[in-house]
Amino acid sequence: MKYGDKIIYIEGIVVEVHDGSISVDLKGRLGFIKVPMRMVISDYPIRVGQEVALNMSFIEVISDEVNEKYVSNIEKRNKDKKEVE
Amino acid sequence: MAITLETAKEHANDLAVVCCRTEAGTIIEASNLEDPAIFPDLEDSGLLKIPQNCLKIKDVLGAKLIKTIDSLTPLTPDLLEGVQVMKEEKQEEVKEAAQAVESRPVASVVQAAGGVVKIHIGEGKNINLEIPLSVAGGMVSGAQTSEVIPAPQAAVAAIKEKEAAVVEAKAIRRLVKKHFKIEKVEFGPETKIEGTTLYIRKNICEDAVNVSNLVTSIKVEIITPEDYNKYSETIMDVQPIATKEGESKLGEGQTRVLDGVVVVVTGTDEKGVQIGEFGSSEGVLETNIMWGRPGAPDKGEIFIKTEVVIKENTNMERPGPLAAHKATDYITQEIRDALKKVDESLATEVEELVQYRRPGKKKVVIIKEIMGQGAMHDNLILPVEPVGVIGGKPNVDLGNVPVVLSPLEVLDGGIHALTCIGPASKENSRHYWREPLVIEVMNDEELDLAGVVFVGSPQVNNEKFYVSERLGMIVETMDVDGAFITTEGFGNNHIDFASHHEQVGMRGIPVVGMSFCAEQGALVVGNKYMKYMVDLNKSSQGIENEILSNNTLCREDAVRAIAMLKAAIAGEEVKPAERKYNANVKESNIDMIQQQTGRVVELVANEQVLPKSKKRMEIYEVE
Numbered sequence: 075m076k077y078g079d080k081i082i083y084i085e086g087i088v089v090e091v092h093d094g095s096i097s098v099d100l101k102g103r104l105g106f107i108k109v110p111m112r113m114v115i116s117d118y119p120i121r122v123g124q125e126v127a128l129n130m131s132f133i134e135v136i137s138d139e140v141n142e143k144y145v146s147n148i149e150k151r152n153k154d155k156k157e158v159e
Numbered sequence: 160m161a162i163t164l165e166t167a168k169e170h171a172n173d174l175a176v177v178c179c180r181t182e183a184g185t186i187i188e189a190s191n192l193e194d195p196a197i198f199p200d201l202e203d204s205g206l207l208k209i210p211q212n213c214l215k216i217k218d219v220l221g222a223k224l225i226k227t228i229d230s231l232t233p234l235t236p237d238l239l240e241g242v243q244v245m246k247e248e249k250q251e252e253v254k255e256a257a258q259a260v261e262s263r264p265v266a267s268v269v270q271a272a273g274g275v276v277k278i279h280i281g282e283g284k285n286i287n288l289e290i291p292l293s294v295a296g297g298m299v300s301g302a303q304t305s306e307v308i309p310a311p312q313a314a315v316a317a318i319k320e321k322e323a324a325v326v327e328a329k330a331i332r333r334l335v336k337k338h339f340k341i342e343k344v345e346f347g348p349e350t351k352i353e354g355t356t357l358y359i360r361k362n363i364c365e366d367a368v369n370v371s372n373l374v375t376s377i378k379v380e381i382i383t384p385e386d387y388n389k390y391s392e393t394i395m396d397v398q399p400i401a402t403k404e405g406e407s408k409l410g411e412g413q414t415r416v417l418d419g420v421v422v423v424v425t426g427t428d429e430k431g432v433q434i435g436e437f438g439s440s441e442g443v444l445e446t447n448i449m450w451g452r453p454g455a456p457d458k459g460e461i462f463i464k465t466e467v468v469i470k471e472n473t474n475m476e477r478p479g480p481l482a483a484h485k486a487t488d489y490i491t492q493e494i495r496d497a498l499k500k501v502d503e504s505l506a507t508e509v510e511e512l513v514q515y516r517r518p519g520k521k522k523v524v525i526i527k528e529i530m531g532q533g534a535m536h537d538n539l540i541l542p543v544e545p546v547g548v549i550g551g552k553p554n555v556d557l558g559n560v561p562v563v564l565s566p567l568e569v570l571d572g573g574i575h576a577l578t579c580i581g582p583a584s585k586e587n588s589r590h591y592w593r594e595p596l597v598i599e600v601m602n603d604e605e606l607d608l609a610g611v612v613f614v615g616s617p618q619v620n621n622e623k624f625y626v627s628e629r630l631g632m633i634v635e636t637m638d639v640d641g642a643f644i645t646t647e648g649f650g651n652n653h654i655d656f657a658s659h660h661e662q663v664g665m666r667g668i669p670v671v672g673m674s675f676c677a678e679q680g681a682l683v684v685g686n687k688y689m690k691y692m693v694d695l696n697k698s699s700q701g702i703e704n705e706i707l708s709n710n711t712l713c714r715e716d717a718v719r720a721i722a723m724l725k726a727a728i729a730g731e732e733v734k735p736a737e738r739k740y741n742a743n744v745k746e747s748n749i750d751m752i753q754q755q756t757g758r759v760v761e762l763v764a765n766e767q768v769l770p771k772s773k774k775r776m777e778i779y780e781v782e
Contacts, residue, residue, distance in 0.1 A: 092475035094435065094534025110435075110580050111532035112650030115683070117620045143442055150390075151431040 081129045088124045098126055161190040170195045171217035174209055175234040183227045187219045199738050209233050218242050326518040334567045335413045338508040339501060341420045344381045344461050350493045352501045367489040371482035375429055375468050379490060382462035387445040392425040392466055393433040394707055395579040397456055397587040401545035401572055402495035410568030414545060415498050421456050422491050426467035426483040428474040434483055435535035435579035446770055452708035454590030465490060480535045480577055488548040495544055514567050517607040521640040521728055524609045525596060528646040528656055531559040531615025535579040545572025546588045559615025561630045566601045569594055569611050581648035583709040584675040590711060596643060599717040609637050616652040623655040631662030641724045645673040645712060649680030657684045664688025669727035671720045675710040677701030677740050691727050693720045697765040701740050706766045713763050722752050
């Protein structure tokens with residue numbers, strides 16, 4: 075990565091809590107992330123509305139190439155979705 | 160971050176740097192100083208430059224600062240007045256006390272363990288990165304020291320007693336595994352086994368779907384080696400097909416198992432979202448499976464692969480993944496029932512596993528940390544059938560407290576793993592069925608394996624410490640000479656992993672930790688008991704590369720861990736870990752083990768032997 079060193083303190087709000095994952099809106103309209111429970115460190119039971127913080131960086135595109143395998147997985151999923159609807 | 164007096168004493172010979180802005184006239188105390196453990200990071204990031212004439216911590220304590228200086232300024236003679244060497248007497252006292260504590264077990268151990276291999280092993284990443292106050296608070300020594308001292312004395316006495324009466328190994332439990340070879344799997348009118356052919360009832364899915372109202376459909380596919388290039392949904396689990404004979408209980412008596420065929424659980428929700436969708440391993444099978452790992456299929460095996468579809472949006476809730484496993488188990492159970500009826504003469508191999516207790520040898524315990532954060536972080540403990548569902552208790556419902564299993568219960572399918580994230584590092588059900596550490600330790604004639612403790616990893620920190628303290632108490636009652644602690648994958652489970660080390664270590668018991676760390680899974684916390692670490696990484700880049708079971712515990716890791724624990728029990732010091740993950744540490748340790756024991760340790764291959772998927776080539780390994 076060319077810009078990997080830039081680490082930024084970011085805060086967010088817990089917006090969804092599932093048995094196996096939580097979702098977080100990043101403050102400042104900077105995005106949304108969903109992570110498995112084991113990647114969350116907490117001294118308290120996790121509830122919607124709690125504020126979280128993390129150090130993260132920018133997302134850097136590695137190359138111009140498209141990974142056909144992932145494209146096919148995404149297409150397959152979108153097709154399944156349509157079939158359901 | 161300021162340090163405590165204890166830390167200052169431990170680091171007396173390290174360099175002194177102030178942690179915060181410090182006014183002229185201040186008498187330097189430990190609380191003015193920065194923790195030397197983080198200097199390399201500070202230097203890397205350019206925040207700190209240490210001059211040649213920087214003083215040592217022992218020299219600056221009590222000296223008076225003559226100039227106001229900023230944070231992270233190294234202390235040099237020109238800044239201080241009254242630089243003195245820390246009172247020699249006091250320091251020696253500390254050292255002696257420390258030696259006294261250590262030397263007792265050392266002497267007895269060296270004597271008893273005779274030809275123990277002495278190996279220095281320093282591995283794992285720098286573990287002193289950051290210690291949250293909640294953990295550090297529990298680490299303050301003092302109270303611990305008093306607890307540590309009696310333990311070795313007791314151990315010495317115990318060892319002497321044991322030596323006095325040299326007792327022979329005692330077989331306490333036996334398990335017979337009868338293997339039945341399967342060469343062909345086909346659909347037929349009923350589920351049965353004829354010779355080496357397994358027939359699965361054609362319409363079995365119509366019944367399996369009714370197992371749970373969360374399951375909307377289920378499909379069974381038979382994957383032969385020719386189909387290895389087919390697409391598959393994320394593999395949630397790999398399971399042996401085995402059943403108990405008659406009234407035999409799990410972990411003893413007779414077990415029948417099918418060779419050449421495994422059950423593979425896969426699934427999505429109605430919208431096509433993979434169950435446990437984080438780093439999913441959906442895609443072409445042969446590019447996504449690390450063949451031959453304890454938890455993975457072996458190359459050449461036939462898969463009975465289920466594809467369970469569960470109700471929309473239930474893939475992240477506990478009942479969802481469990482329903483997928485239950486529906487699959489309905490099918491497996493029908494095969495188990497057929498296996499019970501097979502004529503015994505068809506068995507191709509009869510394997511007897513014996514659990515020995517070896518009084519007089521070094522008593523050890525294996526502690527396996529399993530995921531318990533909920534949903535796809537759960538495990539069923541001790542089902543009635545090997546890797547079954549019925550009778551198994553989810554460790555989340557048990558409060559994740561430690562549960563003791565006999566090694567044979569582990570190897571007889573006592574753990575049904577629902578864990579389904581982190582494809583490369585999670586331990587599948589089959590992993591426990593062939594757990595290399597349990598097998599190696601159980602069969603090591605120099606060790607007395609007391610049992611295998613499973614402890615769940617809850618989500619919230621205070622629950623983590625609750626279960627960890629219970630673990631400490633259990634281990635205390637066992638009077639063991641050493642312990643192994645393993646964990647799967649990385650994340651907040653490393654917090655309890657560290658706490659388990661502390662709980663065991665503060666009781667004076669040497670402990671070897673095993674985890675995937677490498678580049679990506681570096682430990683988030685650490686403590687002084689985490690000295691003996693074995694990294695389970697196999698991937699060439701040191702990352703979670705989505706290849707099933709790639710970075711899980713293999714025999715080579717078990718061999719290293721055992722050598723390390725024996726060395727630790729003998730009081731050998733290990734070299735501190737290098738700053739950056741270095742794969743060569745493992746190689747040189749393996750070389751040393753081979754030289755010392757004359758035993759050849761073959762290293763397993765990694766993902767480089769697989770056909771490269773485009774994903775790996777382009778995302779991870781850009782050439």
